[in-house]
Amino acid sequence: MDTKIINDINDTTLIEAAERIKNGGLVAFPTETVYGLGANALDPTAAKKIYEAKGRPSNNPLIIHLAKPEDAEQYAYTNETYYRLAERFMPGPLTVILPKKDIIPYEVTGGLDTVAIRVPADRVAHTLIELAGVPIAAPSANLSTKPSPTMAGHVIRDLSGRIDMIIAGDDCDIGVESTIITLSPKAKLLRPGLITVDELREVCPDIEISDAVLNQHEGRPESPGMMYKHYSPRANVVLLKGSDQMRYEFLQDKKDCGILCYNEDTELLKYKFAMPVGSKASPKEQAKNLFAKLREFDDIEEVKTIYAPMTASEGIGLAVLNRLIRAAGFEILDLKKE
Ligand code: TXA
Ligand code: MG
16 A cells, blocks of 8 residues: 655645545544554444554554543433543543444444543644544554654654554654543543543542553553553563662663663663663653653664663652553563662
8 A cells, every 4th residue: 555645734635645544545644642443433444444554452442532521412321420531631631431322433443432531732633633533543653562752763664554544743842641540430540641541530539540550461451552562663662670789789780681671870870771661750851752752762672671770650650660661571570670
C-alpha cells in the first residue's frame, strides 16, 4: 500500500484525511499525548484493519476519540462522575471507560461491553474528528510491542506501507499516553498519565488504583492492554533499583551497554551509549522524552541491554515508571542485594 504523508497541514489536507477515515481508511494523526492510528469507530471492517496494520491482538480494545465530551451520549451510558471528570480534564489527556451502546461494534471494544472515550485537546486531532463527523477509534500509531510514537518520524518508520495516510505534525507535548479511568462499575485508575492520582482524587475522592499499574498481573486484567509485552525497544531493558551512587558503581564495568539516565548523571553521561531522558527533578520532562529515547537505542546496533533507573513513583512519575517497568518486562535489579 502507498502511504500518503501529509507535511503541509491545512484545511484541504485535513478534509482529505477526514474523507479517508469516513471511507474506511486508516490515518495516523498527532495528539497531545502520542500519535494515534485512526479509523471510523462505527465501521467494524475499518477497526479490523487497525489490528492488522499494528499486528495487535484483536481482544485489546481501542479508545474512541470525540470532538466534545457530550458526544459520548451517542456511544456510551454516561453518568455524573463522567461529566465531573469531563468538566475538569476534557479536552485533554484523559480516557474514561463506560458501558457501551449498541452502535459501537465489538470489533472496536475487543468484545467488551464497555467503551473507552477520549476528547483530545490537540488542534489537529480535534479538527480531524470534527471534519470526519464520526468517532475515531485510535490506538497509539506504533507496531504492537514497540514504544509509542511521539514524533512523526516514529510513525513513518513503523507504519509506512501499512496504512493510507500519515499526518506528519509536531512532536507530542506530553509523550506518554492518556490517563485511563474506568467508571464501570466503580472509579479505578487503569493507566497513569500526565493527570495525576492526586488531581483525579479532587474530582473522584474514592478512586482506586489498579494493582496492574505497577505489578505484573496474573489472570485477566481490567485493561487487556496491560497483559501484553509493551513499549519495548529491540534491546533488553533492565531497571536498576537503588541510590544514584549504587547505580554509578554498578555501571562502572558496563560502559558498552545502553544507559538511560538523568541529565544530572554526569558520571554516566561520559559513557559511549548513555542517553539522558530528562532532569531527575522533572518527571514531566522524562515523560516527554522516554519513548523517543528508547527508540534511539534501536539505531545503535551494539546495544543489546539498556540499563535504566527505577524512577520515582510520585505524581507524573507514576506514568513514567509504569511505562519503564513494562519496557523492562518487569525485570528489576535490586542493587542493595547485589
Ligand atoms: O493517549 C492515548 O490514549 C493514545 C492516543 C492516540 O489517544 N491512545 C492509546 O491507545 O494509548 P492504546 O490502544 O495504545 O491504549 C489503549 C489502552 C489499552 O491498554 C487498552 O487495553 C485499554 O486502553 N482499553 C481500551 N478500551 C478499554 C476498555 N473498554 N476496557 C478496558 N481497557 C480498555
Ligand atoms: Mg498503545
